[in-house]
Each structure stands twice: as structure tokens, then as C-alpha cells.
Amino acid sequence: MDAYEFIRDAIIEGKFVPGMRLAEESLAKEMNLSRTPIREAIKQLEAEGLVIPLKRGVSVRHFTKDDIRQIYDLRTLLEGYAASQAAIHRSENDLLEMEKANILYEEAISRYVESDMESLKDIVQVNQKFHETIVNASKNEHIHFHISKVVVVPIVFRSFYWYNSFQLKQSLEVHKTILEAIKNSEPERARIAMHEHIYQGRDHVLKHLEQIKNIHLLKEEVK
């Protein structure tokens, strides 16, 4: 694993919390490297917006509720467009890939046991795979580039691990609608279904943040 992945994953998994300053030397020591490769990894993370530059060095970016809303708006726009373009440009092979990914998604959901982190991790991963196949089918490499940067941010909040089986089944239904629209070459229907799908995700994350906040308030009171 290289320095970039190490730091990025640490941020995503919450090991490096928002506002935390990233000291080059301690990072270097932790992963048995010199400061040089660390600095490059940090430059990359900076360009992606996961860390923000300070007067000296960088700190892990703190995303507000408003950031989440903006990012999801952006993602809805981009992935909605990708879905509509996929309905136009998809090859037979693209359709196969999408169907395969969706079958894996269905299987992962059927394996799901309430509140089991491991099975949810699978679901999240397979879900991402499905979204990727759609973006691939849209035949727009540049959209792909930008979506991949937008997708990372909400992961930081790890709200994904709070889906219940009803929500998951609902999500699967929307996947099927998207797939059908793309198969039938209906760009507008594909876009709208994708919109709905991602906005559901947004509501979920925002609700989760609300809960987190409440838990935080509770803690304060207990103190």
C-alpha cells in the first residue's frame, strides 16, 4: 500500500478526524517511509479536497451539513447525466456488466443480517461497482474522473452502515428501474431514477448526521 491510500483510508475510516493536523514526520514513521513520498500523497489529497492547506502543512477537512448537501447535488447531476448517456451509448457488454453487478448486489442484500457491519461493507462495495458500470457505459471518461472524486466525500461519514433491510430492498428496486431504463434506451427515465436514488442516499446521510448530533448533545448533558 502506498502513502496516498494509507492516508486517504485513514481519513475515510475516521482514524484521522476532521480538523486534525497531519504531521509529515509522524506519518512517515508510522508507515516506514521518508517525508518525500508523504508530501506527494498530501499534495494529491489537497488537490482532491480531502485535506485543506494551512499556513503551514494541512489538516483533515471538516465537512459541514451544507457541504454534504452541495456534494450530493453535484453527484446527482453528474451521475444522473451519466445514466442518461449510458442509455444512449451502452454496448451489449456494458449491459452484461451492469446486470452482473446488480445480481451481486441482490445476493449481498439477501445475505444481509440486521446490524452486521461485515455484510454491509459488502453491500456498499457492490453498490459502488454497479454505479461504476453505469458511468463506464456513459462513455465519458472525464465525467468518470470527476465523479470518482465526488463519491469519496460522503464515505467519510460512514452513514452507509446504518441502512436497514427495508431501505436496502427499496434501493435494489431503484437499481432495477435504472437498469431497465438504460436497457430500453430511455435516457430521461434513467436520469430521473438515478436522481431519486442518489437523493435517497443524501437524505439518509443527513438524517444520520442529525442523529450523530443528537448523540453528541446527549453526551454533553450527561457530563
Add this chain to the structure above:
Amino acid sequence: MDAYEFIRDAIIEGKFVPGMRLAEESLAKEMNLSRTPIREAIKQLEAEGLVIPLKRGVSVRHFTKDDIRQIYDLRTLLEGYAASQAAIHRSENDLLEMEKANILYEEAISRYVESDMESLKDIVQVNQKFHETIVNASKNEHIHFHISKVVVVPIVFRSFYWYNSFQLKQSLEVHKTILEAIKNSEPERARIAMHEHIYQGRDHVLKHLEQIKNIHLLKEEVK
């Protein structure tokens, strides 16, 4: 000027041509620096997609006609959305800024003398300013982040310097329409006008590329 700007501008101005390999040491010597800051600049350019990684080091990215089409699709989507959001969220001050930028644009166009590079440079700059004010008014920082990366690429082709006064006046009219729609809080009209505007830009760049190609073919024949 720092290393990042130096290299980026060299690419934009055509000093570093597509496919050209960027050797760290020669760059370092050219701007009286060591390799360390050069490498960081290159990492950043890599994250933005202006240079592509090789087995060792990087080379200036070569953009195809298809890339241009994809990038403009993306830009249309993003800036169209920004315009529609600006029509919803714009403050009084935003409107002032937009009008100010557009007046400067009008003045720059009136100063324009056919085939004068300097006056065209002004126009391009003021035009960019106008687009920025709209993105600012949309109140979506993340959209802004992604648009800024998309906008750079077409500049590489420097087709902007081939506008004639008729096209410029046409462009000014569309600007006015966009401004009016945003002022009157008509998001859909703003979006459509912005679409039209950017697609005009796309056609212009593509036509320019076609001409370049023809000139190239002519050269081949002469040889």
C-alpha cells in the same frame, strides 16, 4: 511565480506540447529550484489531468477531439446547473458583480479590433470573470471546485483567439439573456441560455481544431 503556475501556463500557452515528457531536472534548472518543489507541482497537475503518468515520470496530456466533446458536455452540465442555482440563490450583491463583469465584457468587445491578439486576451479574461460571478452566485463551493478544473482544458487549444466581432456580439447577447434570467429568478431559462452559450463555444473550438488539422494536411502535401 511558483512551479505549478509556471508549468501549467507553459502547457496552456503551448510551450510544452502534448506528448512532451517533463524532465524534472531541466525544469528545476529553468526556474532555479530543486527537484522537490517541481515534483509536487507535477503531482498536482497529474491530479488535475493536465499531465499523465508514464512508467517513469509524466508527459503532457494529449487531448483528442472526443476529449473536447466530453469536456464541453461536462462543462455545459455544470455551468448550466450553476446558472439555474444562481437564479435561485443570487444576492443583490451577486447581481451587481455580474452586471459589472458584463459591462466590462461589453467594453472589451467595443474596444476590439479585428485580429488583434491583445484585445482578444482582454475579452477572454473578462468573459471568464463573468462566468465566475455566476458560479459564485450559485452558492455551491464544490461545483466551483470542479468547474475550475474543467475550464482549463479547452484553453490549451487557444481557439479563443479566433473569434470575429460578429461572434463576440452574439456571445454578448447570450450573456445578457443569462443575466436577465438570473435577475428575474428564472432558473430553467438561465440554464438553457447557459447551455446554448457553452455549446457555441464547443462548436467554435471543434471548428478550430478542424482547421488546424487541414493546415496540418496542407503542410504534409507541401512537403
Add this chain to the structure above:
DNA sequence: CATTGACTTATTGTATACAAACAATTAAAT
């Protein structure tokens, strides 16, 4: 004459050293 293999050169990737800037803590003065 072409093709392959070894050797040489050049360039990157990583480590380390040093200087400069910022932060923090302590001491002194009002």
C-alpha cells in the same frame, strides 16, 4: 543485415540534511 544481449547513461524515486518560519513557553519588566 538484423537481432539480441550486455553495458552505459540518464532519470526517477527515496532518504536525509539543513535552513526558515511558526508556535509555545519562560523570563523579565511594568
Add this chain to the structure above:
DNA sequence: ATTTAATTGTTTGTATACAATAAGTCAATG
């Protein structure tokens, strides 16, 4: 006791040195 100045310590930014790897060249052989 509080505020300011100074000194110390930590961390970044830049330079340089060294090792590893890719590429290019030249010679030798089929």
C-alpha cells in the same frame, strides 16, 4: 499579576545525495 519580549523547540520547505530502474547504445553473433 499581567503583558510583552526573547529564546527554545517543533515542523515545514527546499536542496542534495544516493540507489534503483528504465532506456539507449554498441558490439557480437546468427
